[in-house]
Amino acid sequence: MSAHAGTIDHHHDHTTVTGIPNKKLFMWAFLASDCMFFGALISSHVIYRLHPVPNATDPLKVFSLELTSFSTFILLMSSLLMALAVGASQKGKIEATRKMLLGTIFFGLIFLGCQVYEFTHFVHLGMTLKSDVFGSTFYTLTGTHGIHVAIGVLWLVFMYIRTFKPADASKAWVARAFTQFLAFAVATVTIMFLMLEVTHAGAEHGYSLASITGALTHTPLAAVSTTAFALSIALLFVLGRFKQPVDFGEANAIDVESMGLYWHFVDIVWIVIFTVVYLLEYL
Amino acid sequence: MSAHAATAHDSPEVHAEHHDDGKFHVFVQIAMILAVITGIEIVLIYLPLAKWLIVSSLVLLSVVKFLMVIFWFMHLKFDKIFCTILFFIGLILSGGTVAALMLLFGAKDSVPLTAQTIYAEQAAENE
Numbered sequence: 001m002s003a004h005a006g007t008i009d010h011h012h013d014h015t016t017v018t019g020i021p022n023k024k025l026f027m028w029a030f031l032a033s034d035c036m037f038f039g040a041l042i043s044s045h046v047i048y049r050l051h052p053v054p055n056a057t058d059p060l061k062v063f064s065l066e067l068t069s070f071s072t073f074i075l076l077m078s079s080l081l082m083a084l085a086v087g088a089s090q091k092g093k094i095e096a097t098r099k100m101l102l103g104t105i106f107f108g109l110i111f112l113g114c115q116v117y118e119f120t121h122f123v124h125l126g127m128t129l130k131s132d133v134f135g136s137t138f139y140t141l142t143g144t145h146g147i148h149v150a151i152g153v154l155w156l157v158f159m160y161i162r163t164f165k166p167a168d169a170s171k172a173w174v175a176r177a178f179t180q181f182l183a184f185a186v187a188t189v190t191i192m193f194l195m196l197e198v199t200h201a202g203a204e205h206g207y208s209l210a211s212i213t214g215a216l217t218h219t220p221l222a223a224v225s226t227t228a229f230a231l232s233i234a235l236l237f238v239l240g241r242f243k244q245p246v247d248f249g250e251a252n253a254i255d256v257e258s259m260g261l262y263w264h265f266v267d268i269v270w271i272v273i274f275t276v277v278y279l280l281e282y283l
Numbered sequence: 284m285s286a287h288a289a290t291a292h293d294s295p296e297v298h299a300e301h302h303d304d305g306k307f308h309v310f311v312q313i314a315m316i317l318a319v320i321t322g323i324e325i326v327l328i329y330l331p332l333a334k335w336l337i338v339s340s341l342v343l344l345s346v347v348k349f350l351m352v353i354f355w356f357m358h359l360k361f362d363k364i365f366c367t368i369l370f371f372i373g374l375i376l377s378g379g380t381v382a383a384l385m386l387l388f389g390a391k392d393s394v395p396l397t398a399q400t401i402y403a404e405q406a407a408e409n410e
Contacts, residue, residue: 018363018365019363020362020363020365020366024362024366025366025369028366028369028370029369031370031373032369032370032372032373032374035370035373035374035376035377036373036376036377036380038377039376039377039378039380040380042381043380043381043385044384046385047384047385047388050388050389051388053401054401054405065325069321069325072321073318073321076314076317076318076321077314077318079314080311080313080314082356083310083355083356084307086358087306087307087310257358260356260357261357264352264356264357265357267356268348268349268352271348271349271352272345272349274324274345275324275341275342275344275345279324280338280341282328282329283328283334283337
């Protein structure tokens with residue numbers, strides 16, 4: 001599939017009577033409905049902020065604008081990588097598509113890591129899902145968005161693994177794909193755990209090379225996690241060196257594009273949440 | 284320029300390659316603009332300006348970011364108009380729901396009775 005003179009050619013795709021591929025039309029309809037879902041959650045949060053109950057959590061005492069701004073920047077940049085992945089897949093550049101997908105996965109995981117840290121920090125400060133109305137609406141809204149990001153990352157991982165499907169249908173690839181997925185899962189869980197360990201150690205003893213290396217090895221669980229993370233990354237690197245012809249090309253661009261639409265939607269929802277939930281609190 | 288060079292330059296492959304390069308640069312530029320707008324938003328909340336002006340500016344900047352993502356990154360600019368219509372149906376319904384709820388719960392009568400009592404007590408304590 002290629003784009004000429006500002007239009008997109010969908011000659012590989014099954015199109016509806018509208019001339020728009022089925023998958024794309026489905027995704028746009030789904031995103032339109034998801035707008036209403038987030039609209040309801042955002043308005044619930046704002047309404048309860050306009051009627052604060054006494055002794056409720058003061059958002060300014062728990063929010064970290066630096067962390068949230070960093071998350072926002074990361075999500076915006078992940079959108080750029082996703083757009084480039086879509087462009088690369090439309091041109092049939094598989095290597096570039098894989099790199100951009102990996103970049104998007106990496107940035108998505110950083111965003112999720114920031115959210116995990118933020119939620120852990122808030123709970124530590126006493127703000128929980130049922131501590132007050134602010135906590136309830138905040139966690140429901142940002143948590144729902146976080147689940148959307150997590151689903152997006154999972155989808156990206158599946159798509160990345162899909163790019164390795166061999167052109168020769170007789171070759172077994174399910175075991176290899178499962179191993180790749182397992183490596184992703186182990187790498188994700190261990191890096192989240194290690195990140196929390198490092199940030200907690202940094203908060204207690206200050207950020208230095210000694211405190212970081214200490215956090216990565218100070219308990220058996222941390223040491224096992226560090227080893228498991230290193231092994232899973234090495235495994236992903238080895239499995240990523242697959243050089244045989246693959247059953248993935250321009251014909252699959254619509255799948256990447258549909259996934260891209262979902263990812264960008266997650267980004268635009270965060271644009272609204274960043275302003276409404278975070279920035280407006282500072283006025 | 285030779286006839287051969289002119290033909291090569293005008294070939295569909297070369298044209299597509301130039302178009303794709305152009306798209307790449309546009310995407311990178313948009314990402315940089317989005318990052319800059321986010322920076323402006325963060326600075327804006329610390330400026331000693333009227334609250335209504337800051338809120339209006341934040342809303343405007345968010346709308347600009349939103350539109351840039353949907354029209355360029357989500358390809359609405361390059362796709363059939365039907366996609367834009369479909370998405371904006373959801374967006375308008377969502378915006379309408381938010382506006383209706385805000386107006387409904389913004390009314391004085393919507394304040395819960397328990398909250399009214401608490402607010403009255405707080406006002407009395409402050410006096």
